[in-house]
Amino acid sequence: MRPRMRICLSAALAGAGLILSGCANPSVGSDRDDPTQPVTLKFWHGWSNTAEVKAIDDSIARFEKLHPNITVKTVNNVSDATVNQALRAGGDDAPDVVSSFTTNNVGQYCSSGMWVNLDPFMKKTGVEKTKVFPKTFLDYTNYQGNQCALPLLADSYGLYYNKDAFREAGIERPPRTMSEFKRDAAKLTKRKPNGSLARAGFVPNFRLYQNSPDRLFAQWGPKYFDGEGKARLSKDPRSKQFFATQRELIAAQGGYAALEKFRTTFGDEMSSQSSFMTQKAAMHLDGEWRGLMLEEGKAKFDWGTAPLPVPDDQADTYGRGFLTGTVAGIAHSSKHQNAAWELVKFLTTDTDQVVRFANAIHNVPSTFAALKSPKLDADPAFRTFIDIARNPHSTALPPSVNGGQYVVSLQDFSYDVEAGKVPDLDRGLRELDAQIDTDNLQSVN
Known part of the structure; x- marks a missing residue:
């Protein structure tokens, strides 16, 4: 069980280092490692509830059983701010694999270069993403053709x-x-x-x-x-x-x-x-x-x-709804990117793993196969949300170069509209568009 928390303040985004993508200077890692050799990976994630952390630990145990040469050390309850600070700093303490609850920031993860493009890894290991993931989930995990993240369960x-x-x-x-x-x-x-x-x-x-x-x-x-x-x-x-x-x-x-x-x-x-x-x-x-x-x-x-x-x-x-979810990616600074890909691939594409993890934390699975699995929780109330996720009309927020700042602007505008403080809605919407465009321009300069 993992509730989505709304974006409340643009200052929070700025404090997380998620406003100016041009500031990113990620350390250069390596995709030349041999994933069959002994290696230790660092995986940082945001789950903190006892049951959720256990579900992650169980997932890692299953992975390590399949890949006995790879040891995974996890750090839980990590915010986007902490992850981004570590990736900017680089070094041996930075994570190899990262996850985030904030899909709004995918545009920055991709455009900044802090998360690597996963398409080459999928190509060389035979993962056809359009056959694995519903289009809406792929839409919120890439930015301008850079698939720097993959869906790791959905809401x-x-x-x-x-x-x-x-x-x-x-x-x-x-x-x-x-x-x-x-x-x-x-x-x-x-x-x-x-x-x-x-x-x-x-x-x-x-x-x-x-x-x-x-x-x-x-x-x-x-x-x-x-x-x-x-x-x-x-x-x-x-x-x-x-x-x-x-x-x-x-x-x-x-x-x-x-x-x-x-x-x-x-x-x-x-x-x-x-x-x-x-x-x-x-x-x-x-x-x-x-x-x-x-x-x-x-x-x-x-x-x-x-x-x-x-x-x-x-x-x-009718049947559509709003979709979002957790995303997973590989740090650009990682020197073990092929081994890191093995972990990301397991967590996001292995049907049995995705279903078991979804059932454990009561979130929606994020692959076609897992959404259809007979092993998925059959609770009718939960099934409603599975059907919403499978509906072709369901939508997610589009990634933006400045993360979720445009959503913050929409929220602030909406508060004024519902309170009757926007007498001319047409003019107000034009001003909202101008504000969003200005913010986006500033983030790339």
């Missing part, structure tokens, strides 16, 4: 809904279109005698938990950049449709001020006092890990999962 986002509340409101199934979403959200909203909210149908406010705007926007299938890498949100009519729908969802449940006030009564996202667990929200946007949390927390109501609704004029895309 997909969908809808959790309170079946008891649905039955009480006379709603037979979860909504599939945005018009049904607004209708059901209003029917599910309950108020106290004084008029304040007792339960929201769905809290669309962008500051709530996993409600980063890009996740709901994915239901429209937006295109953030044109072929030249220029921001184009203002030129895409789906941008205005998205914001209009979000504001209509807010209006249907009493308005922004009422929902924001209600939001402050929710407990921490990962606690037993979160909004869905306490039945203060009848529908909830979240990833596949939430189901396990609801089971372990012994939720006191009947609940189910479904894909998020889609725009009415794209009803045929």
